[in-house]
Amino acid sequence: MTTDNWLADTRTSYDTVAVSYNDQARDAIGxxxxxxxxxxxxxxxxxxxxxxxxxxxxxxxxxxxxxLRRLGVDAFGIDLFPGMIAVARYDHPDLHFEVGSMTDLHLSDASVAGLLAWWPLIHIPDDEAPTVFAHCRRVLRLGGPLQLGFHVGDTTQLETQHYGGHPMTVYVHRRQPDQVASWLCGAGFEIEVQWLCSPDDHVPQASLFARRSS
Incomplete structure (x- = not known):
């Protein structure tokens, strides 16, 4: 199994399913x-x-x-997929969204007060994770919070169809919280809390709460 073209394949796949994904995920928070x-x-x-x-x-x-904006946070969105950003701008015209990659964040040093990353980590290969977290540390202010969400496990799975039956080519990486915490600590973060969500589900999920400590 090779993930050499993961960035281009993931972008093309989610651009294809952007509208269907939006329909399925619309009420996920509520x-x-x-x-x-x-x-x-x-x-x-x-x-x-x-x-x-x-x-x-x-x-x-x-x-x-x-x-987040309804909670009083000055939040803006960044996503790898232009199709997703187009949907976000249409549904939330009063908010700011831009195309960008976690592997090469075009944000200034110490320019954000917080970072949220719910589930994009599942598509990041292991060898790219340290680069992602180094960028997170660089752009986050000292002491600023970071919250991650990811799938828990020890496998990598290739998905070829999802979100209404559309074709996709995406790798889904499941990690143990200790592995993700180790990457974060190595990048200059301090772990505050780990949440294991729905541990009996077929695909358990976890959240890590951390802050930039150095």
Whole structure:
């Protein structure tokens, strides 16, 4: 199994399913009290650190970005997929969204007060993860919070169809929280809390709450 073309394949795949993805994910926050609680904790941490702009990395169609704004956070969205950004701009014309990659964030040093990355990590190969977290540290202010969401496991799976039966070519990486925490600590973050969500599900999920410590 090779992931050499993962960036281009993932971009093409999610551009293809952007509208269907939006339809399926539209009520994900409203229907999950645990996700809402995680976002409330994140918003409170941003405010406690003095506030400021917050980047929602892998924002997709913008549902979470919009929810953060309702919580009083100055959030904007960044996503790899132009199709997703087009949907986000259409649904949330009052918010700012831009195309960008976690592997090469075009944000200034220490320019954001917080970073949220719910589930884009599942498509990042292991050898790219240190680069991603180095960029996160660079753009985040000292003491600023970072919250990650990801799938828990020890496997990599190729998905060729999803979101209404559309063809895709995307690799889904499942990691153990300790592995993700190790990457974060190596990049200059301090882990504050780990949440394991739905541990009995076929694909458990986890959230890590961290802050830039150096």
């Amino acid at each position: 229907g999950d009290p645990h996700r809402r609680a995680a976002l409330e904790v994140f918003a409170d941490r941003v405010k406690a650190a003095g506030g400021g702009p917050v980047a929602d990395l892998g924002c997709g169609p913008g549902h979470v970005t919009a929810h």
